[in-house]
Amino acid sequence: MFQLPISRQMSAPSRGLAAGLGALVLASALAMTPARADGERSPAPAMITISGEGTATLVPDAAVLTLSVVTPGDNAPEALDANSRQLTAIVEKLKAAGLDERDLQTSGFSINPRYADRRDNPDAPLKIIGYEVRNGLSVRVRDLTRLSGVLDEVVKAGANEMGGISFQVSDREAALNDARKAAVKDARAKAELYAQAAGVRLGRLVMISEMGSGSGPVPMFKAEMAMMRADVPVQAGEESLSASVTLQFELVQD
The missing domain is CATH 3.30.70.2970 (Protein of unknown function (DUF541), domain 2)
Structure with missing residues (x-):
């Protein structure tokens, strides 16, 4: 018995639907790839994501x-x-x-x-x-x-x-901002180190995110009441504030 090829057995509406789906998949794939001036599609740039930590100390008041x-x-x-x-x-x-x-x-x-x-x-x-x-x-x-x-x-x-x-500490925000700046500096220094080791350089910064900030242990003083005198030695110590950030850079190949 003679059979037509499958493609020839498809109805005209079915062939139109298949062609439309194929065009949609191809368009989506092209949209996800950056275009170059010569019309070809270039791969997405390589990225590096790195975290940094920063601390600041201040004296309780x-x-x-x-x-x-x-x-x-x-x-x-x-x-x-x-x-x-x-x-x-x-x-x-x-x-x-x-x-x-x-x-x-x-x-x-x-x-x-x-x-x-x-x-x-x-x-x-x-x-x-x-x-x-x-x-x-x-x-x-x-x-x-x-x-x-x-x-x-x-x-x-x-x-x-x-x-x-x-x-x-009465005013913590200024010290916390110092910790944040130190965290960004730390993350960038790490990213530059990795990029140099890999033979590339950092491109533009595309993302920055704070992962959290807080204080270290608060000094605590306890004593028995019978020991209390006017010359009770009390040491306030220092309080430590910390910040953590994540940066993401594009990597550029020379």
Whole structure:
């Protein structure tokens, strides 16, 4: 039996559809390849993507002191009254020392029962023998030269528990920008090194992206209240800020 070739068996509409699809695929392929002046298509330029890191250090200029007044009492009202008197005395001392009210903030408050010791008789029922009031205060000291004296004042006024001291920096943005500049410089230097080793050179910068920025560990100072004196040594140390960027360059073959 005689058969026509498959191409001849296709209907006219089918042949038109196939031709259209072929033209579309060819046009898409050409569109993805840059054109040269002579009409030929040139390959996409080679790229290099590289990351850089930058850091900046700065000295803290403020501190936040976290303290508490813990007061026992035979009953809750008695413990609360005693605690309030102690905390009020602390606040007044701090204001008299020149601290602003905006730098004083309550950081926690609780009233809890105190129970009789049952170590000798674990099966004995719980027995409340009094109450304990805990009232916390956060104190921001904006002049670090006064921090040692503030510690002495709060202890003398009745603070009997110390949460710690965290050091802070008032203006971080300028130092963070320095870290960003250093990160860009680091990334570019790496890209130039790789390009030179590969026998090419850097072309135009086509992408820059910040991967994140932040600070290193914040120095922390802790001490027992019994050790607090006017000459308490306090070291603020330094804070480290870091930035990370990614750059992408075209590579040019000489």
